[in-house]
Amino acid sequence: MDPRIREHAQVIVTHSVDLQEGDNVVIRAPPVAEDLVTALHEEIGDRGANPLTLSTNERFSRAYLRAADEFETPSHREALIEETDVYIAIRANTNVTEQSDVSPETSAQYQQALQPILAERLSKRWCLTQYPAPANAQLAESSTESYENFVWDAILKDWDEVRTHQQQMVEILDPADEVRIVSGDTTDISMSIAGNPTLNDYGEKNLPGGEVFTAPIPESVEGEVLFDKPLYTQGREVTGVSLTFENGEVVEHAAEKNEALLTEILNTDDGARRLGELGIGMNRDIDQFTYNMLFDEKMGDTVHMAVGRAYDETVGEENEGNESAVHVDMIVDMSEDSFIEVDGERVQENGTFIFEE
């Protein structure tokens, strides 16, 4: 086993989820991540916690979703997650396009049925991470070995240092009201984040981490945004997404490729037409776009916004968070002809923060 796999497992249990004796752990992983799940079992046994592994396999989901025509919230999955302390989700694929012949409408209905389970899971100690599988390397247009290096370089790093660097941006956003993001002549969008905490993501719930993020006040979002980096979801690429917001709601949308999938996502429920997250990528070690949101949204010189559910911890006590069965992130390249303004002050220009000048 590559020694970095055991290091990866150690970062997960010690840094990301702070595993304790007696914890009930659920690992959710596909078969191709077998080595990492094996290493996690060593750590879990060593710490006196209780492992259970759910198999996620894109072939199973495809077979089930194509055959089923109605969905309910399965009470056995609910009961399991209620009794779980720590949830470790490992992403890795055998074929990233396996779901490409499942209808987006069916996927949306299924997500809707699973929404209470997702909400419960997010209230636990959890971590979402990536195993460098060949199919993910292929999507990133990399060799498997080079992709392994990319993934483990991004994950096996000094997360305390990351926290300190990013904290400078948290301190700008945390007390702020108005954020405006401008890029070229295609993106000029404003929103209030007043009263909503900004979080510092340094490799806990997301591994790798490398962003600061908060939730917009849902009805405050106004303007236009062109997401110039592609989105990869449900086995399909959606490119050139543009959204126009009025009173916080998407009133116009378009995509260059797979617009129907975008439409399905926005139609999932009311919250799917509002923003649930504003995030700023700050991890300059992620220097390659890999069609994988877990990495892409952390890239330096980018901001991302998600339609759908807001994370509870980014919603201030006085405020209401956006509710939805979906949470779909999309990315704006800020490296050229772009700036971020916070309460009228430019805090980033062409990717460089004011505290970096």
Add this chain to the structure above:
Amino acid sequence: MDPRIREHAQVIVTHSVDLQEGDNVVIRAPPVAEDLVTALHEEIGDRGANPLTLSTNERFSRAYLRAADEFETPSHREALIEETDVYIAIRANTNVTEQSDVSPETSAQYQQALQPILAERLSKRWCLTQYPAPANAQLAESSTESYENFVWDAILKDWDEVRTHQQQMVEILDPADEVRIVSGDTTDISMSIAGNPTLNDYGEKNLPGGEVFTAPIPESVEGEVLFDKPLYTQGREVTGVSLTFENGEVVEHAAEKNEALLTEILNTDDGARRLGELGIGMNRDIDQFTYNMLFDEKMGDTVHMAVGRAYDETVGEENEGNESAVHVDMIVDMSEDSFIEVDGERVQENGTFIFEE
């Protein structure tokens, strides 16, 4: 996908577990059985039931068991199984000797901790079946293709016909008191089955089926038995097991190979030194010994006895069943110089039943 895999899935859902709309289903399977699990997802989706797949992987168990030193009954697994209607366990291995460097004592302690979960699972609609993986073919000393034929020939058959044939033996045992089993000069063992129902196994809880079985009255077992077919458990072969019973308890035991493992099994708890099952193999289509109890115990010309837990449904209302965390079957070859006597009458001689003469 081999068309027999979809047929296998159909036998499971229609015949073995009688899947209904809205059923909460747990599938427990290793990665090598992926095709069968995919086919099951089609059937489950088609019938409006809710699938969840647990990954059993011998590498995970080995890693966990070697690292852990204490075990508790994990409440998240308990909660899951309580809310489950149908449990489908698929056996298949990548390396059948993967657990060979886990101490038998640790395995026994772990089984002990999981005992309440096993008991709950046995109260559901459940099915244990086999996927013909290369490692299981290797253990059977077969090519993979020939092993696939063996497995699917044993599974894809007319189970109504099997039921009718076996019912003749059920009718002999069901009202009976005393059973005596004699083979050569090494086995002469008697037990009472008075008041305990004899069940007809025609491919429901075990797939393949092909036996009739009941529970001995625990304290009634007297005599000696040599299990001349090997037992394969926890990644090790145990051969030439001989047990001597007095007042139902094992008072002497020996094995030619891996006796220490046998000793650990018998020491798991009090019930592990008593018999929990007497079974008579009646499936003559299983014509090859494959070191796999799911098949071996069903072979024609054999009987098997299990130390440990009795199945609830084989224990009469007036009687007490044997309780244990283990249930380990062992086989006696009855093809030569052997007979089964029921209440003093020979009902089988050298493998031939009286109703077959």
